[in-house]
Amino acid sequence: MEHNLKEFFDNALKEVSLDCTVFGFHEGELKVLLLRWKGTDEWSLPGGHILLDESADDAASRILTQRTGLCDVFLQQFYTFGNVNRYAYHPEKELLEKLEVTFGKGFFDGIIFRRVVSIGYFALVEFDQVQPTPDWFTDECRWWSLADVPRLLFDHNEMIERALKALRQRARNQPVGYNLLPEKFTMPELQRLYETILDRQFDRRNFQKLLMSYDILERLDEKRVGAANKSPFLYRFVKEKYDRAVAEGVSFAM
Amino acid sequence: MEHNLKEFFDNALKEVSLDCTVFGFHEGELKVLLLRWKGTDEWSLPGGHILLDESADDAASRILTQRTGLCDVFLQQFYTFGNVNRYAYHPEKELLEKLEVTFGKGFFDGIIFRRVVSIGYFALVEFDQVQPTPDWFTDECRWWSLADVPRLLFDHNEMIERALKALRQRARNQPVGYNLLPEKFTMPELQRLYETILDRQFDRRNFQKLLMSYDILERLDEKRVGAANKSPFLYRFVKEKYDRAVAEGVSFAM
DNA sequence: TTTCTTTGTGTAAAATTTACGCATTGAATT
DNA sequence: AATTCAATGCGTAAATTTTACACAAAGAAA
Numbered sequence A, B: 001m002e003h004n005l006k007e008f009f010d011n012a013l014k015e016v017s018l019d020c021t022v023f024g025f026h027e028g029e030l031k032v033l034l035l036r037w038k039g040t041d042e043w044s045l046p047g048g049h050i051l052l053d054e055s056a057d058d059a060a061s062r063i064l065t066q067r068t069g070l071c072d073v074f075l076q077q078f079y080t081f082g083n084v085n086r087y088a089y090h091p092e093k094e095l096l097e098k099l100e101v102t103f104g105k106g107f108f109d110g111i112i113f114r115r116v117v118s119i120g121y122f123a124l125v126e127f128d129q130v131q132p133t134p135d136w137f138t139d140e141c142r143w144w145s146l147a148d149v150p151r152l153l154f155d156h157n158e159m160i161e162r163a164l165k166a167l168r169q170r171a172r173n174q175p176v177g178y179n180l181l182p183e184k185f186t187m188p189e190l191q192r193l194y195e196t197i198l199d200r201q202f203d204r205r206n207f208q209k210l211l212m213s214y215d216i217l218e219r220l221d222e223k224r225v226g227a228a229n230k231s232p233f234l235y236r237f238v239k240e241k242y243d244r245a246v247a248e249g250v251s252f253a254m
Numbered sequence C: 001t002t003t004c005t006t007t008g009t010g011t012a013a014a015a016t017t018t019a020c021g022c023a024t025t026g027a028a029t030t
Numbered sequence D: 001a002a003t004t005c006a007a008t009g010c011g012t013a014a015a016t017t018t019t020a021c022a023c024a025a026a027g028a029a030a
Helices: A002-010 A056-068 A092-103 A156-173 A187-198 A204-213 A239-248 B002-010 B056-068 B092-103 B156-173 B187-198 B204-213 B239-248
Strands: A012-026 A029-037 A047-051 A074-081 A117-124 A138-145 A217-223 A233-237 B012-026 B029-037 B047-051 B074-081 B117-124 B138-145 B217-223 B233-237
Touching: A002 A012, A002 A047, A012 A056, A012 A156, A012 B012, A029 A056, A029 A092, A029 A187, A047 A056, A056 A074, A056 A117, A074 A156, A074 B074, A117 A156, A117 B117, A156 A187, A187 A204, A187 A233, A233 A239, B002 B012, B002 B047, B012 B056, B012 B156, B029 B056, B029 B092, B029 B187, B047 B056, B056 B074, B056 B117, B074 B156, B117 B156, B156 B187, B187 B204, B187 B233, B233 B239
Parallel strands: A012 A117, B012 B117
Antiparallel strands: A012 A029, A012 A047, A029 A138, A074 A117, A217 A233, B012 B029, B012 B047, B029 B138, B074 B117, B217 B233
16 A cells, blocks of 8 residues: 555656545535544545646546545636645644654655645535545544534645635525535525525525526425425426526526 | 756746736737747747745746736736646647757756646736736747737637636626726726726716725826817726725626 | 414515716817 | 817616515424
């Protein structure tokens, strides 16, 4: 395995990495996927390096598939982090010492912890479909509620902040939901997604009118039964129309 | 000079570069700054590498100052180009051969033309203030009308396209103009800037009302005289209010 | 059977955006 | 010196969009 790792790094760009903020929506909250580094209590975003023969987008795709088990994840590049002191936290040496307890002294020489520029992506995934999977440097991968995210390694807290801003900007300018919700969903569920992302409340009647005006939703003949109230209709995105709206943009003005 | 160049590259990131689309506004048109490579008819965007002890933003600033003579240029990172085949045009070898006529055979070995990821910035500058200055690889630097831009080296045409999209998005969501216009300007001049950037026409009366509603402009007691018509008032941005509007965002809905 | 919460639908008021008229200015023309 | 002409300053009515809000119906729980 050590051998494979070195080999991998020989075939990858060394001064460029990428990190992904993976958003899921569960129980009315936005969640992000975090990894805990082996032998430490330090958490970070999933990320990795770009192979010499793959594009940055392909690398992000590959890494996301490895961490979630999903293919065809929605990914958007949002910012590239190029500060000199990106590694200010956790102080290089201290973290390195902890890791060398696990990996052996000198193991990381020439592999990580040089000056690296990182390309930030955010991903939108269907929460229930994800199989959180740690990578070679970490031994735990799990969802965190956005509100509970701890102090992360490197500049990853800043990355999440910027990713969230980018997600909000996207939600205001084109439809979201196809990537975050299951195939069938109710209007209140969709509304809660929008309210969570944009962090504000909407009138449910006006919300429904606006969303339906985009002509991207199809109301099914089924209803969600079981709750102690009137059964709401199920809806589903009409993929072609949804894609058109993403391409042309809609202005979510409410 | 050769020595300095090698030394520079030893102190810079090799796998990351950055390229700037510099927008100016002149005679009712958007212009971009391009460089012609020594001994060729090939043009490219201004760009360069990041020194080990400077951030990406600082590098962009430094490079822009070198190409324009300006300090404190408005810069915004908009996208990072990470395709494997970014250098598809001009085919590496062909260009290299042309350049080696000028620079000597083997000169570029290990300096350029490896796999490089490039961070894209766009800059907004006051056209008249710019002193276009070629860099070490080029012997001409000049403005091109956006419509006349030729086939550029590498993926730089795509970069300009994306930069323009980013500029348009910015113009729709926060005020522009402070960076592109001289200190004092008339309302019709500001309107033409917006019309050029967004590529559409506005009613001058509604345009004025909307812009004044942002509370970022101050009307001066001067007028622009000389034209064969009623003299228009001069305006100027009130910096603090302009900055607030940039931070909070305005929606240019017209 | 009653209660309680949530859903489906429609309409009036408020606010915003759009369209457009007219008198005025100032250089150029006669 | 008077006239012409293109562009400017200012304002209002119409059209459209956004916002606010009420009531009947459904369905599990009490």
